[in-house]
Amino acid sequence: MSTGWIKLHRKIFDHEIWNDVTTFRLFTLLLLKASHQDGIKINGIELKKGQYIRSYSKLCEDLCYKERRALKKVSKSTILRSIKKLVENGMVTVCETDIGTLFTIVKYESYQGLDGQNNSNYRTANEPSTERLQNDCGTIAEPKQELKNSRIKEFKEEEEERSPVENDLTPFQQIEDKYLSRRGGGLMITPNDAQAIERIIQEHIPLEDILVWIDEVFNQYQPKHRADSIKSFVYLESAILDRWHAQQHQHQPLKNNVSEFKPKQHRQSNLDALAQYAKENGIKFGGG
Known part of the structure; x- marks a missing residue:
């Protein structure tokens, strides 16, 4: 050839x-x-x-x-x-x-x-x-439903340094590329995958966090059997939103819902004050 x-x-x-x-x-x-x-x-x-x-x-x-x-x-x-x-x-x-x-x-x-x-x-x-x-x-x-370990490993290798043209990729394209490379099979995403990516972008989550979390979800995923894998971006969407929600609440200051405690004056203190006032002004107070 x-x-x-x-x-x-x-x-x-x-x-x-x-x-x-x-x-x-x-x-x-x-x-x-x-x-x-x-x-x-x-x-x-x-x-x-x-x-x-x-x-x-x-x-x-x-x-x-x-x-x-x-x-x-x-x-x-x-x-x-x-x-x-x-x-x-x-x-x-x-x-x-x-x-x-x-x-x-x-x-x-x-x-x-x-x-x-x-x-x-x-x-x-x-x-x-x-x-x-x-x-x-x-x-x-x-063809197997999933690629062999050697093929999957190929997609998990560290990505090569992007060329100048690739730096102009849209957030959607970068998320799509990351998902396809980690999924380890297939060349195209489904309409449901595309909609899930669009929803994630609309949440205004930093792109760097999304890409890191995609890797994190794939790394932490534990398949139950050889045919078990992440086959939809909808699964990633839920995991990314969970992490984004936790991050947002982690940075929010805790609200103090406990009002300041003001102890009530003791009844005996009030009586003492009245007795003192009566004495100073020549007023007969109580049984004295």
Whole structure:
């Protein structure tokens, strides 16, 4: 797969990824690395035409770029966003395996096949995306609901230093990236996840606290079994609000609801005062 050539249609100029440097480079990399025939094996997995398997960590290295005299790696969060964009545009499908992510170029045969070639295995554009994804994963064991420990560990590694472009991410994107990287599987969030993130942002909680608490919740979570994990941001939303509420009350001064105690004068003291007043003014007081 390191020799030969690929076809690249000129209509790529009109596609949105043309202006997204990382996504365009990633798609080109997948095209160049994808198997050009059925039956090629990588680490024991047999690939079909148009497939490539690679870990996210390795993709970060593959897409490193030179800035002045230094080489900089693209972060995993950037890779995840680019893959998400390619999936949403119907350009690739993904399938998680124990050794990496299996990428399949959608309609690879249509664009990369030889002119006039008749291939009975050609997939039509009308084939449902879900069916394509199932077919793409057919050469490997059925994907586990959760990634293996080695894959999960990959997402738990300390995030690489963000590039200048990433510093301009919105709070929503930073929270989304943190959640996806810690969840350890999948490239996209659900509508319910998005709504929960929006609700958290509306609480005006400092972004730094939110990101720290996401890590904290994942670190403290104790699964009951191998298929038990945090699968929704709604779970994180509740935990973050609990921590925010506790923090707010911790910094509030305690209100003193106890009024000052004023002891009542003893009855005997009143009588003594009256007796003194009577004596000073020549008034007969009591039985004297």
